[in-house]
Amino acid sequence: MDKNARIFVAGHRGLVGSAIVRRLQAEGYDNLLLRTSNELDLRDQAAVVSFFEQERPEYVFLAAAKVGGIVANNSYPADFIYDNLMIEANVIHSAWRSGVTKLLFLGSTCIYPKLAPQPIREEYLLTGPLEPTNEPYAVAKIAGITMCRSYNRQFGTRFISAMPTNLYGPGDNFDLQNSHVLPALIRKFHEAKIAAAPTVTIWGTGSPYREFVHVDDVADASLFLMRNHEGNDIVNIGSGEEITIRDLALLVKKAIGFEGELVFDTSKPDGTPRKLSDVSRLHSLGWRHRIGLEEGVRATYGWYMDNNMSR
Structure with a gap:
């Protein structure tokens, strides 16, 4: 172009x-x-x-x-x-x-x-x-x-x-009612940290894998x-890499600095056990993702802090 x-x-x-x-x-x-x-x-x-x-x-x-x-x-x-x-x-x-x-x-x-x-x-x-x-x-x-x-x-x-x-990433929807799992976790852990809450509740067992x-x-x-x-x-x-919801929650907890414990509400649904995209076609064209999940979550939390009222 x-x-x-x-x-x-x-x-x-x-x-x-x-x-x-x-x-x-x-x-x-x-x-x-x-x-x-x-x-x-x-x-x-x-x-x-x-x-x-x-x-x-x-x-x-x-x-x-x-x-x-x-x-x-x-x-x-x-x-x-x-x-x-x-x-x-x-x-x-x-x-x-x-x-x-x-x-x-x-x-x-x-x-x-x-x-x-x-x-x-x-x-x-x-x-x-x-x-x-x-x-x-x-x-x-x-x-x-x-x-x-x-x-x-x-x-x-x-x-x-x-x-x-x-x-x-930056510009994501952090509304707890209709956001996706990762931005919802960022907001949940942030608000728990501010409130000095002892626990954060995660829906399901934490066992499903997501990319x-x-x-x-x-x-x-x-x-x-x-x-x-x-x-x-x-x-x-996609990244072609997957992580359990439990490990994702632990990663977000660490990035935000929440000191409490995780509680899994197993009465809530887990959803699909696994949902991983095959990215071999994109790799064969010569492109791979560059931003690791931990680095990306930290940067997204920084954006959330800069662009939302709750601190």
Whole structure:
């Protein structure tokens, strides 16, 4: 990509989009097209068509999406499928119509079957039933992948798709009601430390394994794929490393300096026993993650301290 290329980062204020903007700016790309959702509602077809006709972006990072945890997905399934279908349909279609050079569509590893073999390879897509709690979101993301492939086949576009695993980092959601496990643990341990609480309660047994990748690594991989990957093959973005929830809690406890004990509430569900992405395709292209989990958690806690009221 030329340093002066017109680059549209859709969803630039979200966790992934903001990291992509940081990465592009660090690399010297300064002709970025950025619009808030108030300035450009990506669910509005006419507005998206008008934006692409006027601005003529050459490259598109499609990181805009309606996202949330289990509670949000269970409570608003219609919102999750409608908003995500509209966003990707409008952006991908307008990208083709306006002659975009290349587009990267970002999804999630939740697109894979609930009981997919581990580690999860890209070819396991559509080989079994999805996890019911986030099926509307996953179906929308699968539709986005299929759109990219279909436009490539029919129109010769260069639209690629990548599926990040569990993300964390600066800009994350730390709300205890609807955040994901890692930011929730950071906030829990921080508040327990401030209150000098004797214990922190963790849901479940602590035995499930999870994989995490820092959002700055995902942004770096996204730029790498935009430069180096072509074709219809989706690519997992992850660390390829897993950790139990118990060990993750101990790691967060250490990073934050909480002195109390862990209590596991085994009446609460554990969820899927293991969810690890196979990242051999990404490794074969020449990219590996750089930010270790302990280093990343410390940096994310620093960001939380700088950007939240509770100290």
